[in-house]
Amino acid sequence: MKKNTISIRNLNDLINSIQNHANEVCKTQLSGNPGVAYPQKSLREEISNNIERVEQNCHNFSCYPADMTDSSYRAYLWLVFLSKEHNLEQHLAFLHHFLERWKAESRKAVSVDLYNSAMVFQCKSSRQNTHVTLNEGFIKSTPAEVETLLACCLHSTQKNLGELRSISRAASYQRIMAAMWQHTPQSSMSTKGEYYDLLSLFHAINRDYFHGTMKAPRLRWGGKKATRRLGYYHPDSDTITISPFLDQRSIPSYVMEYVLYHEMLHKKLGLKEVNSYRIAHTAQFKQLEHNFNAYQDAEAFLKSLQKR
Ligand SMILES: [Zn+2]
Missing domain, CATH: 3.30.2010.10 (Metalloproteases ("zincins"), catalytic domain)
Structure with missing residues (x-):
């Protein structure tokens, strides 16, 4: 099979940068020291600049974002999703709430990837810190559902994980997924x-x-x-x-x-x-x-x- 798809250059750097900045916005809010906050406006600009860059690149190759590799297309749809004001607000509000609850429950440092991930949930813990990957679909979780997510990180049991699975199949999660996966057309370049x-x-x-x-x-x-x-x-x-x-x-x-x-x-x-x-x-x-x-x-x- 011919390999004829294009991808976003420095994809991981791009995703990490936006994740870090979103974490920074929330953590500075939580520390009660807004003087050094990474401004939300810069985050918005970073998102829209990257969307423009990707679309221009696709245009240069006479194809569409949906023709890119899977991981690049995921990232692109995520950026487009976050470029809508209320989605970014929801994203940050969820992250803020999750980090706040984490701080109350655990002394360990935590970093959160809240992303249009291929995974629903993953939690990796070492002695010093914890890395949590949460699918973007969770951003409309109720406070009770956030407690379930937290429980899955801190003391995961089959019951907790079962509840997490139910959340990921429920209507509000699925609505986020549907809003995110608004397919752009495809050209025969990738098909x-x-x-x-x-x-x-x-x-x-x-x-x-x-x-x-x-x-x-x-x-x-x-x-x-x-x-x-x-x-x-x-x-x-x-x-x-x-x-x-x-x-x-x-x-x-x-x-x-x-x-x-x-x-x-x-x-x-x-x-x-x-x-x-x-x-x-x-x-x-x-x-x-x-x-x-x-x-x-x-x-x-x-x-x-x-x-x-
Ligand atoms: Zn089948």
Whole structure:
């Protein structure tokens, strides 16, 4: 597969800088010493300057932000999200509240990455300090939910982690995700493989099986040539990832299309929750899968792959 995506230069420096400055804004507020505060205005400028830089760069390459690598696109959407005044206010208010509660509960130093992260939650602790990664989706947490997050950091139990998972599936978290993952268009720069173009396949399947009604998710080729997991739909980021293993001459087009159709069905049907387990391949799902023209042949081909 051709590697033809672009990325943001010094991506980690950019993210770290904004995280640090957001932490600084909150920590100086908490220390009651506003004289040295990193001004919120500078943070806003830093965010908008970076958005401009990314968009200009994409423009120079005649592509869109959604064509960038996954990590760069994540960062870009995060910046756009924070560039809206009320989102940045919410971000800082949450961070402030979390740090305030932390200070009351623990003597350890803490640094918080509050980000459009691929992870929901992570907490790494050493003897001196703790590093917490929280998904941006948590910024509208209620005070009780912040206590749950804190509990997961300070004395994580299965029960605490279960509650955290419920928060991440609840409506307010999902609304933040939906607001963040407002996809920009995509060009074939990132969807075109050597043999197959995910974007044109998507349009054909959308026309043939969904009356052209499905809004395009983000389509990307995965990083590894996975032969077991050939496709994956991630609902939070509305992204279909396809294994580059399928992008070769020996894979018939009906197999490639079938895998994409399967993932599009996931987008259409969502996940059904039963006793806090989420079920994807429901009876309805399997029934719709049978609508695919070459269903039998595609299934047989996929089975033969697994045996190899
Ligand atoms: Zn599936």
